[in-house]
Amino acid sequence: LTIAEVNKLDSEEFLEVFGNVVENCKLAAAAVWSHRPFRGVDHLNQTIAEFLDALPQKGKEGVLRCHPDLAGRLAQAGQLTAESTQEQRSAGLDSLSQDELSTLTHLNQQYKVKFGFPFVICARLNKKDAILSGLTERVKHSAEEETLAGVEEVKKICRLRVADIVTSEAKL
Numbered sequence: 001l002t003i004a005e006v007n008k009l010d011s012e013e014f015l016e017v018f019g020n021v022v023e024n025c026k027l028a029a030a031a032v033w034s035h036r037p038f039r040g041v042d043h044l045n046q047t048i049a050e051f052l053d054a055l056p057q058k059g060k061e062g063v064l065r066c067h068p069d070l071a072g073r074l075a076q077a078g079q080l081t082a083e084s085t086q087e088q089r090s091a092g093l094d095s096l097s098q099d100e101l102s103t104l105t106h107l108n109q110q111y112k113v114k115f116g117f118p119f120v121i122c123a124r125l126n127k128k129d130a131i132l133s134g135l136t137e138r139v140k141h142s143a144e145e146e147t148l149a150g151v152e153e154v155k156k157i158c159r160l161r162v163a164d165i166v167t168s169e170a171k172l
């Protein structure tokens with residue numbers, strides 16, 4: 001879609017198209033629709049980022065809780081959204097050794113017990129080794145730090161999903 005076509009979508013169509021740019025969080029798309037017309041893809045991403053940043057602490061944690069674990073139960077059951085399936089596959093998370101899988105599962109569990117929300121990272125920008133080292137490092141942080149770090153990753157995931165939908169116009 002060009003940004004001009006995006007700006008013509010009514011709220012229902014906009015939700016159909018952008019409803020999952022933030023995983024399982026249609027509210028983000030529903031909230032930013034009223035900012036149209038969007039000047040360009042950067043403006044659209046900026047409004048989503050501002051929506052996420054303006055959420056209270058509990059809201060930020062809630063957005064993180066809407067994310068499926070990396071190589072977690074849903075992934076192993078083949079029940080991830082199309083976007084998450086593709087992202088987790090691109091990081092090589094669908095071909096982990098038994099050791100890697102048990103390490104990731106254990107660390108994810110440890111992280112979730114500590115923070116009460118899952119470890120979130122942009123899988124399209126991190127291969128499995130970066131994911132494992134990121135998780136090992138970030139589990140040492142505070143809940144406040146990890147809420148912010150998780151939301152930053154959600155913004156990266158969102159930007160890539162938006163880029164799959166909106167053709168950025170060549171600068172005229």
Ligand SMILES: NC(=O)NC1=NC(=O)NC1=O
Pocket residue numbers: 067068069070083084085087088118119120121122123124157
């Ligand atoms: N817990 C996660 O980080 N999940 C995910 N990151 C992605 O990039 N896709 C996911 O499903």
